Amino acid sequence: MLGRYTALKLTPQDHFKAIEYFRKAIEKDPNYALAYAGMTSAYMTYTLASDARPTDTMPEAKAAAMKAVELDDELPEAHAALGKVAMFYDWNWTEAERHFLRAYDLNPKQYRGSVVSSPLLFKHGET
Numbered sequence: 001m002l003g004r005y006t007a008l009k010l011t012p013q014d015h016f017k018a019i020e021y022f023r024k025a026i027e028k029d030p031n032y033a034l035a036y037a038g039m040t041s042a043y044m045t046y047t048l049a050s051d052a053r054p055t056d057t058m059p060e061a062k063a064a065a066m067k068a069v070e071l072d073d074e075l076p077e078a079h080a081a082l083g084k085v086a087m088f089y090d091w092n093w094t095e096a097e098r099h100f101l102r103a104y105d106l107n108p109k110q111y112r113g114s115v116v117s118s119p120l121l122f123k124h125g126e127t
Contacts, residue, residue: 012050018042022064033075036068040081044088058089069099076110079103 022039025032043061047054062085068078083099086092103110 012046012052015042015046015049019046031071033068033072033078036064036071037075037077037081040065040068040085044084054089058085061085062089074106076103076106079106080110 019039019042022035022042025035026039029035040061043057043064046052047057047061061081065078065082065085068075069082072078079099080103083096083103086099087096090096
């Protein structure tokens, strides 16, 4: 919870701190898929908000997203996280769409699952 709360703040220091909170949660429970998904988002926002190089941070974000899906294929946040990595780091629109749609199918009312996919749908002219 502390990681998710801290990740919502707007400074690079807070995003970095959120990564550390997620890391601690994973140390306590290595099978905590939601912590891996949260870590992905924290890495991505840290990369955007700081002077961190994507080549240093995004492989970590991708590994966390992949681990989240591996641990819980039924977790919408895991698929949304992997979709964001596919879209913003790998530039793999097909893979991004697959994960965003999976997140939406798992929980259509979930805010992030639908909002995260909107740039992808806009790219395809579907909004």
